[in-house]
Amino acid sequence: MWRCTQLGKVVVTCAWPYINYTPHLGTMIGSILSADVVARYYRLRGDHVIFVSGSDEHGTPVEVEAVRLGISPKEITGRNHAQAVELWKKWKISFDNYSRTESPVHKAFVKEIFSKIYENGYIFPQETELPYCTKCERFLPDRFVEGKCPFCDNESARGDQCDSCGRLLEPTTLSEPRCAICGSKPVIRKVKHWYFDLRKFSAELLRFIEQNKNLPANAKKFSLNLIKDGLKPRAITRDNKWGIPAPFPGAEGKTIYVWVEAVLGYVSASIEYFKHRGEEERWKEFWFDKTAKTFYFIGKDNIPFHTLILPALLLATGEAYNLPWNVSSTEFLQFKGERFSKSHKVGIWIDEALELFSADYWRYFLISTRPETKDTNFSWEIFLEKVNADLNDTLGNFVHRSLTFVTQYFNGVVPRALNLDEYDELVLASVSDCVSKAAGDLEACRLQAALRHVIEVSRLGNKYLNEREPWKLIKTDGQKAANTLNVALQLVKTLAVILAPFTPSCAENLSLLLNLHEKAHWDTATQPLPEGHKIEKPKQLFKKVELNAEELQDKLEEIRNAETVTFNEFSKIDLKIGKIVEAENVSGSKNLLKLRIDVGHGIVRQAVAGIAQQYKPEQLEGQEIAVLTNLQPKRIFGLESQVMILAAEDGGIISILQPDKPVKPGSKVK
Numbered sequence: 001m002w003r004c005t006q007l008g009k010v011v012v013t014c015a016w017p018y019i020n021y022t023p024h025l026g027t028m029i030g031s032i033l034s035a036d037v038v039a040r041y042y043r044l045r046g047d048h049v050i051f052v053s054g055s056d057e058h059g060t061p062v063e064v065e066a067v068r069l070g071i072s073p074k075e076i077t078g079r080n081h082a083q084a085v086e087l088w089k090k091w092k093i094s095f096d097n098y099s100r101t102e103s104p105v106h107k108a109f110v111k112e113i114f115s116k117i118y119e120n121g122y123i124f125p126q127e128t129e130l131p132y133c134t135k136c137e138r139f140l141p142d143r144f145v146e147g148k149c150p151f152c153d154n155e156s157a158r159g160d161q162c163d164s165c166g167r168l169l170e171p172t173t174l175s176e177p178r179c180a181i182c183g184s185k186p187v188i189r190k191v192k193h194w195y196f197d198l199r200k201f202s203a204e205l206l207r208f209i210e211q212n213k214n215l216p217a218n219a220k221k222f223s224l225n226l227i228k229d230g231l232k233p234r235a236i237t238r239d240n241k242w243g244i245p246a247p248f249p250g251a252e253g254k255t256i257y258v259w260v261e262a263v264l265g266y267v268s269a270s271i272e273y274f275k276h277r278g279e280e281e282r283w284k285e286f287w288f289d290k291t292a293k294t295f296y297f298i299g300k301d302n303i304p305f306h307t308l309i310l311p312a313l314l315l316a317t318g319e320a321y322n323l324p325w326n327v328s329s330t331e332f333l334q335f336k337g338e339r340f341s342k343s344h345k346v347g348i349w350i351d352e353a354l355e356l357f358s359a360d361y362w363r364y365f366l367i368s369t370r371p372e373t374k375d376t377n378f379s380w381e382i383f384l385e386k387v388n389a390d391l392n393d394t395l396g397n398f399v400h401r402s403l404t405f406v407t408q409y410f411n412g413v414v415p416r417a418l419n420l421d422e423y424d425e426l427v428l429a430s431v432s433d434c435v436s437k438a439a440g441d442l443e444a445c446r447l448q449a450a451l452r453h454v455i456e457v458s459r460l461g462n463k464y465l466n467e468r469e470p471w472k473l474i475k476t477d478g479q480k481a482a483n484t485l486n487v488a489l490q491l492v493k494t495l496a497v498i499l500a501p502f503t504p505s506c507a508e509n510l511s512l513l514l515n516l517h518e519k520a521h522w523d524t525a526t527q528p529l530p531e532g533h534k535i536e537k538p539k540q541l542f543k544k545v546e547l548n549a550e551e552l553q554d555k556l557e558e559i560r561n562a563e564t565v566t567f568n569e570f571s572k573i574d575l576k577i578g579k580i581v582e583a584e585n586v587s588g589s590k591n592l593l594k595l596r597i598d599v600g601h602g603i604v605r606q607a608v609a610g611i612a613q614q615y616k617p618e619q620l621e622g623q624e625i626a627v628l629t630n631l632q633p634k635r636i637f638g639l640e641s642q643v644m645i646l647a648a649e650d651g652g653i654i655s656i657l658q659p660d661k662p663v664k665p666g667s668k669v670k
Contacts (some may be wrong), residue, residue, distance in 0.1 A: 001535070005106055006178075006221065007046050007047050007291065008047050008048070008287060008291055008293065009047065009285055009291070009292040009293070010039075010042045010048070010049045010219045010292065010293050010294075010295070011045050011049075011050055011052070011266070011286050011287070011288050011292065011293070011294040011295065012030035012035050012038055012039040012042070012049060012050070012051040012052075012297075012604040013019075013035065013051075013052055013053060013266040013269075013294065013295065013296050013297070013334060014034070014035035014053045014296070014297040014556075015030075015053070015262075015296075015297070015298045016053055016054050016055065016101070016262045016265055017031070017032070017055065017056060017084070018056050018059070018061045018062065019057055019062065019064040019080040019081055019084060019100075020053040020061045020062045020064075020076060020077075020080070021065075021080070021349075022080070022083065022084075022087070022099040022137070022349045022350065022351055022352070023084065023087070023349070023350050023352060024349050025333060025346040025347060025348050025349075025350060025353060025362070025366065025378065026299070026332065026333040026335075026339070026347055027331065027350075027367060028142060028297065028350055028362075028604065029333055029366040029370055029371070030297075030299035030330045030332075030611075031053075031297045031299065031330075031334065031368070032053070032091075032093055032297075032300055033089070033091070033093070033363060033366055033367065033369065034297040034330065034367075034445070034447055035051065035053070035295070035297040035467060036051070036093045036094055036154060036326060036441070036501075037367060037447055037501045037502055038295055038297070038328075038445065038447075039051035039094060039499035040094055040500060040504065041439075041443075041501040041522070042203050042496070043094075043428055043443045043502065044313045044500060044520060044521060044522040045522050045523075046521060046522075046523075049096070049639045050096045050270055050445065051096045051097075051274055052095065052096060052097045052098075052099065052266060052269035052273060053093060053095060053097050053098055053099070053100065053265075053266075053269065053271055054079065054097075054098055054099035054100045054103070055080070055081040055084055055098075055099075055101065055569065056108070056258065056262050056265075056630060057073070057074075057077035057081065057098040057100055057101045057102050057193070058101045058102075058237075058240075058242060058244065058255070058258045058261060058262075059143075059240070059243065059257075059258025059259070059262075060141060060142040060143035060144050060160075060240060060258070061143050061244045062076060062077060062242065062396065063144075063240055063241070064143055064144060064180055064181065066242070066447050067603070067652070068181070068605065068623070068633070068642060069629065069630040070403060070574060070629055070630065071244040071574075071630065072224075072577075074102075074296055074315060075372060077100070077102065079155070081100050082638050083351075084098075084660060087350055087351055087354075090354055090359060091350065091354070091359045091362075091363070092360075092363070092504045094504075096273055096553035097269050097272055097276075098268075098269075098495055099265065099268070099269040100270055100385070101244075101261065102569050103268070103269075103272060104571055105268055105271055105272040105275060106264075106265055106268040106269070106272070107244050108236075109264065109267065109268040110244050110256060110261050110264050110268065111244065111245075111247045112652065113264055113313070113317060114236070114246070114247055114248070114256065114546060115247045116317050116318070117313065117317060118194075118247070118248055118315040119198070120316060120317070120530050121194055122193055122196060122316045122328035123197070123509060124194065124195055124198050124233075125192055125193070125194050125195075125248070125250065125251075126192070126193065126194075126195050127191070127192050127231075128189055128190070128191060128193055128235065129172055129188045129189065129190055129191075130171055130172060130188070130191050130239075131145050131159070131171050131172065131177055131186035131188060132186055132187050132188070132189040132191065133179040133181070133182065133184060133186045133581040134184075134186075134187060134490065135179070135182050135184045135411070135602060136179060136181050136184075136268075137184055137507065138239070139189070139239040140159065140171055140177075140179060140180070140186055140192060140288050141159060141160075141236065141238040141239060141240060141257075142159045142171065142172060142257075142258075143158045143159060143160065143180060144159065144160065144161040144178065144180050145158070145159040145171045145174060145178070145180060145186060146158055146159070146174070146176050146177070146178055146180050146181065146398055147174030147175055147176045147177040147178060148174060148175035148176045148254055149162040149167065149169070149174070149175075150169075150173050150174070150175055151165050151167050151597045152164050152165040152167075156308035157169060157174060157177075158180075159174060159177075159550045160259070161170035161441060162300065162337065164299060164557070165599055166222065166300060166301050166303070168226075168304055170235075170456070172188065173414055179605065182602070182603065182604050182606065183596075185339045191239065191439075192250075193233060193235045193236075193237045193238075193254070194235070194236055194237045194246060194248050194251055194254070194314070194430075195233040195235050195236065195369075196233060196234050196236045196260065196309075196313070196316070196473075197233050198231045198232065198233060198234050198308070198312055199230070199231045199232060200311065201231075201311075201312040201315055201316070202227060202231050203275060204312075204315055205223075205227060205231070205307075205308055205312060206224075207225055207229050207313060208311055208323055209223045209227070210224070210323075212325075212326075214326040214327065214374075215307070215324075215327055215445075215663070216288065216326075216327070216328060216445070216536065218300055218303070218329055218330055218331070218373075219300075219306075219307055219327045220301070220307075220584075222303050222304070222307075223303060223304065223307040223308055223636075225412070226304055226308060227308070229463075231308070231574055233254070234257075234260070234309070235257065235262075235299060236257045236260045237251060237254040237255065237256065237292070237384060238255050238256075238257050239254065239255075239257075240291070241255070241257060242254045242255070243255030243258060243261070244256045244261055248260075250396055256268060259309070259642065260305075260313065261303050262310050263305055263306065263309060263310040263313070263481055264310075264313065266294075266310075266568070267287060267321075270286055271283045271456060278419070280430065283343040284366075286321065287321055287322055287635065288319075288320055288321065290322065290324075292322055292376075293326070293490065294322055294323075294324055294325050294326075295324075295325060295326050295328065295445070296324050296326070296327045296328065297328050298327065298328070298329050299329065299330055299332075300329045300330065300331055300332065300333065301332075302329070303327065303329050306324060306329075306558060307324065307327050311323045312325070313511070315455075317477060326445055328445035330371050330372060330375070331371040331372070331373065331374050331375045331566075332371060332375045332376075332377065332412070333347075333366075333369075333371055333375075333376055334375055334378065335347040335348065335377070335378045335380060336377070336378075337377065337668075339375075346635065347378070348378070348528075352559050352560060354558065355559050356475050356552070356555060356559070357459075357545075358505070358629075359505065359529050360391075360505045360506050360543075361387050361391065361395075363384050363502060363503055364386060364387070364390065364391055364451070364502060364503050364552075365382075365386045365387065366384050367448065367451050367502055368390065368448060368451050368452075368455075369382060369386070370447050370448045370450070372446065372447070372448055379549070380548075380549035380550075381549050381554045383552070384545055384548075384549065384552075387542070387544075388544050388545055389547050390455055391541075391542045392543065393544075394458050394459055394462065395455060395458040395495070395506075395541070395542070396540060396541045396542040397458075397462065397492075398458040398459075398461040398462045398465070398488075398492075398497070398514075399458070399492055399495065399510065399541055400538055400539075400540060400541070401462075401465055401488075402461065402465070402485065402488040402489060402491070402492050402635040403535060403538035403630070404460060404538045405465075405470050405488070405489075406485050406489060406535060407537065407538055409470070409474050409481065409485070411486065412533075412535050412536070412537070413491055413532055413533070413534055414486060414529045414530065414531055414532060414533040414534075414535070415481075415482035415483075415485055415486050415531070416482060416485035416486070416488070416531045416532075417482065417483045417528075417531075418479055418483065419479075419483075419484075420483055420487070421483075423467075423468075424483055424484075424487050424553040427461075427464050427487060427491075427661050428462055428487060428490065428526070430460055431457050431460060431491055431494055431526060432526050433492070434453045434456050434457050435453075435457075435494060435498055435522075435526055436454040436462070437449075437450075437453045438450045438451075438498055439522065439624065442501070446470040451502055451550065453497060454495070454502065456500050457494055457495055457498070458491070458495060458641075459486060459493055460491065461491040461492075464487070464488065464491075465484070465488060468480075468484040470484045470485055470488075486528070486531075488527045489514075489524070489528070489529050489535075490529070492510070492514065493514060493516075493525075493527070493528065493529050494509040494525045494526055495507075495510060496511045496514055496516065497520045497521075497522065497524065498522070498525050499609065500520060501630045504540075505566065506541055507520075509539075509541060510541065512536065513535060513536050513538065513539060514529065514535050515533065515535050515536055516535070516536055517652070525600075528640065530606070535634070557642075572574060573628060573630065573666050574628065574629045574630035575626060575627070575628055575629075575646075575668065575670075576599055576626075576627055576629050576665075576666055576667060576668060576669060577624055577625070577626060577627070577659060577663045577664070577665060577666070577667045577669065578598060578599045578600075578605070578622070578625055578626075578627040578629075578643070578645075578665055578666075579597065579598045579622070579624050579625075579665040580594035580595050580596070580597055580606060580620045580621055580622065580623050580624075580625060581596050581597065581621070581622075582621060583596075583597070583599050583617035583618075583620040583621050584617050585617060586612075586613060586637055586639065587609065588637070589612070589637055590612060590613070591610045591611075591612050591613060592608055592609065592610055592612055592637055593609055593611055593612045593615065593617060593620070594606065594607075594608055594639060595607045595645070597625070597627055597643060597645075598665045598666075599627060599629050599643065599665060600664070600665045600666015600667070601666055603666075605627075605629065605642040605643040606639070606640060606641060606642050606643070606644050607627065607642065607644065608636040608637065608639050608640075608641040609641075609642050609643075609645050609647075610654075611647065611656065613654075614653065614654045614655075615656070615665075623656075623658065624658055625645055625646070625657065625658050625663070626646040626656075626657040626659075626663065626665055626669055627644065627645050627646065628643060628644040628645075629643050631644055645657075653655065
């Protein structure tokens, strides 16, 4: 069996999720859940692990959403951060420190690091040209500007990156640019920004990438291609109001670009963790000790920020920080052929997922289908197969059979094993091999393969019970029946340990059934239960899902459409008067109209409403109506609906709600 020979220090991190929306399943498997599995594994080994991440509160995604909703970024991030913390607990994510970019420790560390890099001569000011929206009266950095990607012609590219081809972009490189807020075409104006001279680290980064044997193929290939194309200085300041103020002389009014800020959060969250423990200098053991390992779990769109920009920033400090040991970068999880996306509202959100099934069901499904080498497509059919065939019929069935037989034939006491035969020893050796292979795959961040080895233990167990038939042996050869169930319990004990990184609640329940209360350790996974040990009464670990794929999708839609509003929640609703500035029919739909509505202060929002049978577009243009402005945008018929219009329905006749006298757009409805 594989055994660890040296305990060590391990930093496990995952990309800080933007906190403008509730995270979805793509975020979960692309970073957070994957990181949790590895953190739990190394803790089981006995290593000292710190698992850190946090809410990315800064940057344009949050600011754009705040502008759209007409509220402050801090209001969005405060509410969503608190929700995220609770959701991680429900998903059994074992963070040691889940921080936030508004943390005083993080803000101070970012300023300190960039001041040091500036003093070392790697940051310089330069005048540049950027899109400027004359209507919104603001420069358009990053996600404030959208347009066509110059490399792949994706029409939904943003000013910092194209989600389709993964290229890093500049706002001025987009074709057919438009303001993400009002949709108008920007003009180009000159402005001064500060740049990090990434090109000065080309040789060191090339050496780091080529010599790092732990990087997955997609991360290595993508990074080497970027270096080959030639690294260029990257702007690290923005004209955003929301973010960490740039600490450079003359940079008043500028903030630090969110991604070069957020990647430093892995270090700041480690500092914060030990500060809270009263061990303020101990973080250095994890970031400077060359025997320590740092794992980063990200989606493939974040590769360059972790393989190039973060290492370059750490090198630029002049201090001997550990560079990434592994950057485990997944491909994309898709939903009905589209990428899971918070910004485009495609997929399943992690809060609604838990309304359908418990976290272990989702954890098992996501890890077993983790998109490690290519994009994968979510389907309810595959979900049902993984839950019913693997969890219920294979794993749950083996455990329940084993515990039931021991309870029935040996009063729930582990029977004594004598003179195990060749087949008994072969099964135990095969299980030991599964544990060893699972460990190797976990250390290489091949989580899907590791989980296959774990579930193989229960397959071996079912096959073993079927061939040994202890229900018959107990009548003819009591000792052989005892041997069989002793071996079966060894496999159940193994599962109780090695399932813990993947399905922690299941592993905990299994340990309780086995009456195990001591802290588990990976190395003891194949150690047998002692003779005479008493187990608890058997209980089912899982339940079969009886619904089909269509019924599951319908149930999901029911959850999304169920809106129970309390008085306090109603007080948060932002009802305003809006003026319809443009209306048109939605192509391919008989019922939908697309409306552009001025909701005040020149801010125009889009609504998609099912009123085409009652109103013609020309009837609506110029009309003042009541609108709900602070709902999360929703995709209807492929179009984003950012606000909801209010209407009354009587016998199938729909009437939009309007003020009885002229009212200024943006006026509150009370």
